[in-house]
Amino acid sequence: MPWWSWILIWVALVALSLLLYVFLGIRLFRQFMATLKDLGAAGKKMGHISPLEQAQTRPEAGRPLPGSAVFASPTVMRHDYEASKSSRREQRRLKRVQRKTDRGQPQALGDLDFT
Structure with missing residues (x-):
């Protein structure tokens, strides 16, 4: 085999590996964006319940406030x-x-x- 064939083989291998990394990067980016989209939808769905509203609501009659047992x-x-x-x-x-x-x-x- 001539010496330039080794150069062609290595260039092809490097190009294919870079193409694989680009493909995997695009796939990872799309999955990440889909996860963020789902997380945003879940946040909007659960956004109407805020922790402050839950803490300010009165407990049921006869039940102590959470954490009152400590004192x-x-x-x-x-x-x-x-x-x-x-x-x-x-x-x-x-x-x-x-x-x-x-x-x-x-x-x-x-x-x-x-x-």
């Missing part, structure tokens, strides 16, 4: 915990009694309200 006294927090725990237990008991009544099953003595 509350331990006895108040213990009382709130026990009250909500007993409330959840009572709700579960009432559901269980109603479910057994609906099915015609006998009630457990612990579920009956003797008050």
